[in-house]
Amino acid sequence: MHRILTAVTALSLCTAGAASAQDYAGHLKARQGQFRILAINLGTLGDMAQGKTEYDAEAAQAAADSLVAVSMIHQGPLWPEGSSEMDMDGTRAKSEIWDDWEDFAAKWGALGEAATAMQAAAGNGAEAIGPAMGGLGGACKACHDSYRAPQN
Amino acid sequence: MHRILTAVTALSLCTAGAASAQDYAGHLKARQGQFRILAINLGTLGDMAQGKTEYDAEAAQAAADSLVAVSMIHQGPLWPEGSSEMDMDGTRAKSEIWDDWEDFAAKWGALGEAATAMQAAAGNGAEAIGPAMGGLGGACKACHDSYRAPQN
Numbered sequence: 001m002h003r004i005l006t007a008v009t010a011l012s013l014c015t016a017g018a019a020s021a022q023d024y025a026g027h028l029k030a031r032q033g034q035f036r037i038l039a040i041n042l043g044t045l046g047d048m049a050q051g052k053t054e055y056d057a058e059a060a061q062a063a064a065d066s067l068v069a070v071s072m073i074h075q076g077p078l079w080p081e082g083s084s085e086m087d088m089d090g091t092r093a094k095s096e097i098w099d100d101w102e103d104f105a106a107k108w109g110a111l112g113e114a115a116t117a118m119q120a121a122a123g124n125g126a127e128a129i130g131p132a133m134g135g136l137g138g139a140c141k142a143c144h145d146s147y148r149a150p151q152n
Numbered sequence: 153m154h155r156i157l158t159a160v161t162a163l164s165l166c167t168a169g170a171a172s173a174q175d176y177a178g179h180l181k182a183r184q185g186q187f188r189i190l191a192i193n194l195g196t197l198g199d200m201a202q203g204k205t206e207y208d209a210e211a212a213q214a215a216a217d218s219l220v221a222v223s224m225i226h227q228g229p230l231w232p233e234g235s236s237e238m239d240m241d242g243t244r245a246k247s248e249i250w251d252d253w254e255d256f257a258a259k260w261g262a263l264g265e266a267a268t269a270m271q272a273a274a275g276n277g278a279e280a281i282g283p284a285m286g287g288l289g290g291a292c293k294a295c296h297d298s299y300r301a302p303q304n
Contacts (some may be wrong), residue, residue: 027186034184036178040229072221074214075193079264 012120024083027090031078034070041066042136045118048126049133055126064115064122067136075105085149092149104147111139176235180243183230186222190244193218194288200278201285207278216267217272219288223264227257237301256299263291288303 041063047053048060084095089115097104114135121132193215199205200212234240238248249256266287273284 027192029181029185030188030192031185033182033188036182036185037225037230040179040182044229063229065224066226066229069221069224069226072217072224073189074218074221075194077215077218078189 022029023087024080025090027078027080028088029084031075031093032091034073034078037070038140042133045050045122045129047130051126056124057125060122060126060129061119064132067115068112068119069130071108071115075108079104082138092151094147094149104143106144107146108140111136111141114139156186176232176240177242179230179232179235180240182202183227183245186225186230190219190223190292194209194285197274197281198285209277212274213271216271216284220271223260225266225304226282227260230258243292244303246299248302249299256295259291259295259298262294263288264296266291 008146044053044063045060048055079097081098083091084093085091086095114132118129118132118137121127121128196205196215197212198277206256229251231245231248235243236245236249238247266284269287270281270284273280
C-alpha cells in the first residue's frame with residue numbers, strides 16, 4: 001500500500017500538465033523546450049567558434065554533452081497525432097511529420113550523430129567547433145526544411 | 153514617433169549585455185520544457201504501474217531512457233542569475249537556487265540516479281515500476297520543496 005501511495009504521490013508531483021488527450025499544450029512546451037535547450041547550447045558553442053566569447057573547454061564540452069543528452073530523448077511521446085499546425089495554434093509542426101514518421105525519426109537520429117561528433121570535437125579548441133557546428137546546422141536544416149512550416 | 157521607437161529599440165539592443173529579464177524568456181521555456189518531458193514520461197510509467205494502461209516493456213523502457221536523457225542535460229546554462237521568480241514573471245524558481253547552487257545541482261544529480269534506477273527497472277514488468285517511481289517522486293519533491301515557490 002505504501003508503495004502504491006508513493007507512486008501516486010510521485011505522479012501528482014511530477015506529472016502536472018501531462019497527457020490529456022484533448023490538450024497537447026504540454027507536448028508543445030515539451031518539444032519546444034528541448035529545441036530551446038539545443039539553441040542555448042549551440043549558441044555557447046557558436047560564440048566560441050566565432051571568437052565572440054573566449055574558448056572554455058569545460059563549458060564547450062558541457063554544451064556538447066547537453067546536445068547529445070537532448071538527442072537521446074525519445075521523440076514519439078512528444079509528438080502525438082493531432083498536434084500539428086493544422087490541429088493547434090502555437091506550433092509550426094507540419095502534418096507531414098506523421099505522414100512519414102520514419103523519416104522524421106531518422107532526421108532526429110542524424111541530429112544525434114552530429115551531436116556525438118560535436119561531443120568528440122568540443123574539447124579540442126575553438127577551431128574544432130566550426131566543422132562540427134556545420135554538421136549540426138545541416139541536421140537542423142534538413143528537418144526544418146521538411147517538417148517545419150514557415151513563420152507566419 | 154518611429155524614430156523614437158527605433159532609438160528605444162536600439163538602446164534596448166545595446167544594453168543587452170546587462171541581461172534583462174526579457175532575455176531569459178527562452179531559458180524559462182527551456183527548463184520548463186525539460187520538466188514537461190519528464191512529466192510526460194513519468195505519466196506513461198505511472199499509468200502502467202497503476203494498471204491504467206497495459207504494460208508495454210518497450211514503451212516503458214523508452215520512457216525511462218528519456219528520463220535519463222533529460223537528467224544528463226547540464227543545468228547551469230538554463231538557470232542564469234536574474235531568472236528567479238523575484239526577477240521575472242512566469243517562473244516559480246526561488247532565488248535560493250542561486251544562493252546554494254551546489255545543493256541545487258546535487259538534487260539534479262539525485263534525479264539522475266533515480267532515473268537510472270528506473271531505467272534498470274522499467275523493462276521488468278509493471279510491478280517493478282512502482283518502487284522506482286517512488287525514488288523519482290522523492291527526487292522531484294526534494295528539489296521542489298527547497299527551490300520551487302508555491303503556485304499563485
